[in-house]
Amino acid sequence: MNKVTIGDVAKRAGVSKSTVSQYLNERFDYMGEETRSRIKKAISELNYQPNVVARSLKKKNTSTIGVIVANILHNFSTQVIRAIEDVCSDEGVSTIVCNADDDPQKEKKYIETLLAKQVDGLIVFPTSGNLEIYQRLIDADFPIVFMDRLVDGLTMDTVMLDNEKASRLAIDHLVESGYERIAIITSSLIENVTPRIERIQGYRKALEVHSLPVREEYIRGMEIHELQQGLDELFSLEEPPQAIITGNDLTLMEFLKFVTENELQIGRDVGLVTIDEVSFAPIHSPPLTTVAQPTFEMGTKAANLLLNKVKKHKELKPDVYRFSPVLIVRNSVRKGGASYE
Numbered sequence: 001m002n003k004v005t006i007g008d009v010a011k012r013a014g015v016s017k018s019t020v021s022q023y024l025n026e027r028f029d030y031m032g033e034e035t036r037s038r039i040k041k042a043i044s045e046l047n048y049q050p051n052v053v054a055r056s057l058k059k060k061n062t063s064t065i066g067v068i069v070a071n072i073l074h075n076f077s078t079q080v081i082r083a084i085e086d087v088c089s090d091e092g093v094s095t096i097v098c099n100a101d102d103d104p105q106k107e108k109k110y111i112e113t114l115l116a117k118q119v120d121g122l123i124v125f126p127t128s129g130n131l132e133i134y135q136r137l138i139d140a141d142f143p144i145v146f147m148d149r150l151v152d153g154l155t156m157d158t159v160m161l162d163n164e165k166a167s168r169l170a171i172d173h174l175v176e177s178g179y180e181r182i183a184i185i186t187s188s189l190i191e192n193v194t195p196r197i198e199r200i201q202g203y204r205k206a207l208e209v210h211s212l213p214v215r216e217e218y219i220r221g222m223e224i225h226e227l228q229q230g231l232d233e234l235f236s237l238e239e240p241p242q243a244i245i246t247g248n249d250l251t252l253m254e255f256l257k258f259v260t261e262n263e264l265q266i267g268r269d270v271g272l273v274t275i276d277e278v279s280f281a282p283i284h285s286p287p288l289t290t291v292a293q294p295t296f297e298m299g300t301k302a303a304n305l306l307l308n309k310v311k312k313h314k315e316l317k318p319d320v321y322r323f324s325p326v327l328i329v330r331n332s333v334r335k336g337g338a339s340y341e
Contacts, residue, residue, distance in 0.1 A: 171202075
C-alpha cells in the first residue's frame with residue numbers, strides 16, 4: 001500500500017496542498033469552517049499520518065526542549081531530569097518531560113507529540129524500538145542526545161555510566177570483605193537495556209579476575225513483579241549466595257522487602273551492595289553500601305550537549321561520554337567476613 005501524501009488529502013478535500021499544510025499547522029485565520037471540516041474528514045478517511053519530522057524542520061526557535069525518560073520511578077531518572085532542567089532554566093529554555101514506561105509505542109507517540117510542538121531538541125532515555133524515527137532525526141540534523149542507553153545501529157551523542165566499573169567496584173568490595181558466593185539481581189534483560197546488560201558483563205568479568213566461578217543461577221534479570229519469586233528460588237539453592245548486588249534502586253526495594261519478610265539481617269545473614277545511591281541509604285539499618293552514579297554531572301553534560309546543538313555550535317563526531325561511578329562504603333557488607341552477632 002502506497003503511503004498517503006498531503007497531495008492525496010488535498011485532492012480528496014478539494015483544496016490546495018498549502019491549505020492542508022496550514023490546517024496541519026493550525027493556522028485557521030483565513031480558513032472557513034466548511035473547509036476545515038472537509039480536510040479533517042479527508043485525513044480521517046485516508047488515515048493520513050503527517051510527517052512530524054519533516055514538519056519540525058520548518059520551525060522557528062521555541063526555547064523549549066523535550067525529555068523522554070524510560071521510567072521516571074528511578075531515582076537516577078529524576079535526579080538527571082533535575083540537572084537538565086537547572087541548566088536549561090539558566091539558559092531561558094523550558095523543559096517538557098514525558099515518561100515512556102519502557103514502551104516503544106508510547107515513546108514513539110511522545111517523540112511525535114514533542115516534534116509537533118516544535119521543540120528545539122530532545123534528550124531521550126531510549127528504548128530499542130524506534131530506530132527508524134531516530135535515524136530520520138539524525139539524517140535531518142535535528143538536535144538529539146541519548147541518556148543512559150545505547151541503541152544498536154545508531155551513532156549518537158550519548159551520556160552514560162561506566163556500568164562495568166560499577167559492578168567491578170561492588171565485586172571488589174565484597175571479595176575484600178570475605179565473600180565468595182555473590183549474586184546479582186536486576187530488572188528484565190529481554191529488551192537488552194544497556195545498563196543492565198553491561199552491569200551483568202562487569203559482574204562476570206570481575207568474578208573471573210578474582211578467580212571465582214560464574215554461577216548462572218546467581219544471575220537474575222527479571223520483571224520487577226517476578227523478583228520475589230526469583231529471590232525465593234535463589235535463597236532456596238543448596239548453596240545460596242552470601243551476598244547480593246542489586247542492579248538499580250527498584251530491584252533494591254524488592255530485595256529489602258524480601259529480607260524483611262524472611263527475617264534476614266543485612267550485614268549478618270547476607271551482604272548487600274546496591275548500584276545507585278538512594279536517599280535512605282545512610283539512615284537504613286544498617287546503612288547501605290552503594291555504587292553511586294554522578295547523576296547531576298551526567299544530566300548537566302546531556303543538557304549542555306543538546307543546547308550546543310540547538311545553537312548550531314560546531315560539532316565534533318558523535319561520542320559516548322562515560323562517567324565513573326563511586327563506591328560509598330557503609331555497613332551492609334560485613335568487614336573481613338566477621339559476623340555481627
